[in-house]
Amino acid sequence: MRRDVNGVTKSRFEMFSNSDEAVINKKLPKELLLRIFSFLDVVTLCRCAQVSRAWNVLALDGSNWQRIDLFDFQRDIEGRVVENISKRCGGFLRKLSLRGCLGVGDNALRTFAQNCRNIEVLNLNGCTKTTDATCTSLSKFCSKLRHLDLASCTSITNMSLKALSEGCPLLEQLNISWCDQVTKDGIQALVRGCGGLKALFLKGCTQLEDEALKYIGAHCPELVTLNLQTCLQITDEGLITICRGCHKLQSLCASGCSNITDAILNALGQNCPRLRILEVARCSQLTDVGFTTLARNCHELEKMDLEECVQITDSTLIQLSIHCPRLQVLSLSHCELITDDGIRHLGNGACAHDQLEVIELDNCPLITDASLEHLKSCHSLERIELYDCQQITRAGIKRLRELFPGNLPEAVPGCPPQPCCDPETR
Numbered sequence: 001m002r003r004d005v006n007g008v009t010k011s012r013f014e015m016f017s018n019s020d021e022a023v024i025n026k027k028l029p030k031e032l033l034l035r036i037f038s039f040l041d042v043v044t045l046c047r048c049a050q051v052s053r054a055w056n057v058l059a060l061d062g063s064n065w066q067r068i069d070l071f072d073f074q075r076d077i078e079g080r081v082v083e084n085i086s087k088r089c090g091g092f093l094r095k096l097s098l099r100g101c102l103g104v105g106d107n108a109l110r111t112f113a114q115n116c117r118n119i120e121v122l123n124l125n126g127c128t129k130t131t132d133a134t135c136t137s138l139s140k141f142c143s144k145l146r147h148l149d150l151a152s153c154t155s156i157t158n159m160s161l162k163a164l165s166e167g168c169p170l171l172e173q174l175n176i177s178w179c180d181q182v183t184k185d186g187i188q189a190l191v192r193g194c195g196g197l198k199a200l201f202l203k204g205c206t207q208l209e210d211e212a213l214k215y216i217g218a219h220c221p222e223l224v225t226l227n228l229q230t231c232l233q234i235t236d237e238g239l240i241t242i243c244r245g246c247h248k249l250q251s252l253c254a255s256g257c258s259n260i261t262d263a264i265l266n267a268l269g270q271n272c273p274r275l276r277i278l279e280v281a282r283c284s285q286l287t288d289v290g291f292t293t294l295a296r297n298c299h300e301l302e303k304m305d306l307e308e309c310v311q312i313t314d315s316t317l318i319q320l321s322i323h324c325p326r327l328q329v330l331s332l333s334h335c336e337l338i339t340d341d342g343i344r345h346l347g348n349g350a351c352a353h354d355q356l357e358v359i360e361l362d363n364c365p366l367i368t369d370a371s372l373e374h375l376k377s378c379h380s381l382e383r384i385e386l387y388d389c390q391q392i393t394r395a396g397i398k399r400l401r402e403l404f405p406g407n408l409p410e411a412v413p414g415c416p417p418q419p420c421c422d423p424e425t426r
Contacts, residue, residue, distance in 0.1 A: 030058065037064050062092035074100035079108030086115035097123040099149070105129035106137070113137040121147040125175070128153060135160035139167025146170050151177040151201065158186030165193030172196055177203035177227070184212035191219035199225035203253070206231065210238030217245030224248055229279070230256040236263040243267035251277035255305060258283060262290030269297035276300050281307040281331070288315040295319035303329040307360070310335065314342030321349025328355050333362035333385070340370040347374035354380055362387040369396030376403055 024033075037045060037059055049059035058064075065088065070077050082104050086093070093116040098104050104127050113119075113134075119142050124130050130153040138145060145168045150156050156179040164171060171194040176182055182205050191197065197220045202208060208231050216223065223246040228234055234257045242249070243264070249272040254260060260283055268275055275298040280286060286309045295301070295316075301324045306312060312335055320327060328351070332338055338361070346352065346359075356378045361367055368391040375381060381404060386392050 033058050034061060034063065037061070040064070042068060042070070060088060062089045065089040066092050067095040068093065069097040069099075070101060071097055071099045074098075074102070077101040078103040079105055082108040083111045086112040090115055091118045093119055095119075095121040098127055099123045099125040101127055102129065106131055106133040109134045110137040113141040117141050118144055120144055123147075123149040124153060125149045125151040126153075128155075131155040132157055132159040132163070135163045139163035143167060144170060147173040149175040150179060151175045151203075153179060154181070157181045158183060158189065161186035161190040165189045165191075169193060170196065173199040173225075175199075175201035176205065177201045178205075180204060180206050183207045184209055184215065187212040188215045191215050195219050196222055198222050201225075201227040202231060203227050203229040204231075206233070209233045210235055210241075213238030214241045217241035217243075220246060222248060225251040227251075227253040228257060229253050232256065232258070235259040236261055236267075239264050240267045243271040247271055248274060250274050250300075253277075253279040254283065255279045255281040255307075256283075258285070261285045262287055262293075265290030265294045269293040273298060274300055276326075277303045279303075279305040280309060281305045282309075284308060284310050287311045288313055288319075291316040292319045295323040299323055300326055302326050305329075305331045306335060307331045307333040308335070311337070313337045314339055314345065317342035318345045321345045321351070325350035326355055327351040328380075329358040330356070331358075331360040332364060333360045333387075334364075336363070336365055338364050339366045340368055340374065343367065343371035344374040347377050352378045356381060358383045360385040361389060364389055365391070367391060369393055369399075372396045372400045375400065 037048060040048065045059045045064060049056045065085070068085065068089075077098065082098065082101075096112075096116070096119060104124075106129070109124075109130065110133070114137070122138070122142075122145060124134070130150065132155070135150075135156070136159075138148070148164070148168075148171065150160070153176075156176060158181070161176075161182065164174070174190070174194075174197065182202075187208065200216065200220070200223065208228075210233075213234065216226075218241070223242075226242065226246070226249065234254070236259070239254065239260060240263060244267065252268070252275065254264070257280075260280070262285075265286060268278070270293075278294070278301065288311070291312060292315070296319065301320075304320075304327065306316075314337075317338065320330070330346075346356070357380050359375070359381070361371070362385050367386070367389045372392070375384065384400075386397070
């Protein structure tokens, strides 16, 4: 960087003289420059386009714009911007994220669909102006679409799912979380045309009933990830159908589905041995009996959210310590029957030495400093949450922190833990 006589900072691109830029163009073939530009982000490409006419042509070549993420510019993105991008990129564009771009609506997305027919990954999360008309356009022009995120697009209805079923047969991942107008009829239409679905996010689709899950279980044998958080009408009947029809299931979120019982855990144990992630927070009917069956059959479990599973005891931790050597993240917050003995088994278990990274024990009133001593063997531990564990002392926390310098948060009884050790906030 340098400053001109007026003290104005010039970019490194402005520092090139015409002769400098001409030398570069002569020394490097256009094909090589184009290849170099292909590694640049959106902002840098736009800056390069301002250097000269020659670089403008190269920087704005459609082949450099195969993957575009406009999240950082969401406040400035309007429909005409998306239309211009689509005209510039055309068939080169494979992946586009418009997450949070509130100014983008159906008309712009129709132009986009017409121009970018090779799109494979499209993120419209939070684009609240999007309606069924957009899915109709995608169905008509974008047959290669594989991943589509429509989370929080609350105007989406069953008509969208029917359109996607008819025109996007390669769809593998769909997120319609918080699209609360969707019902079982929409799910039925979707899965009949998109039987290759591997990931389905239905969080907050409160109208869905067991019948919807029966359609998924019958038509989506490749399903790996399913999120049903706060689908309050779901019961054992629907989820058992999923377990029996989707043997490749690796991740299930049923947090807030308060009607489910141990029958689900038994069905998972019997049918889904590859399960890695299970989130069942606030499912208060689950007990040690169900988790025992699960642990003895699902040895690849890596993450479990059992917050407010208020009936579980140390018995569940004993089974996990014996049978789940890959366990990395475990939430036991508000599991008020857990004691130091359960943590002792966990600390001595197969996952303790190299695997366990996060354990959440907020509001576990029977936990004492003895539990912190048991966790000393967990050498990979990055975060422990102890909010409102009244029997944990400052001295106990200090001793534990001395073993994990720089890794563990300042967790003081009665005070919320600090997020400084969370990898996402470092």
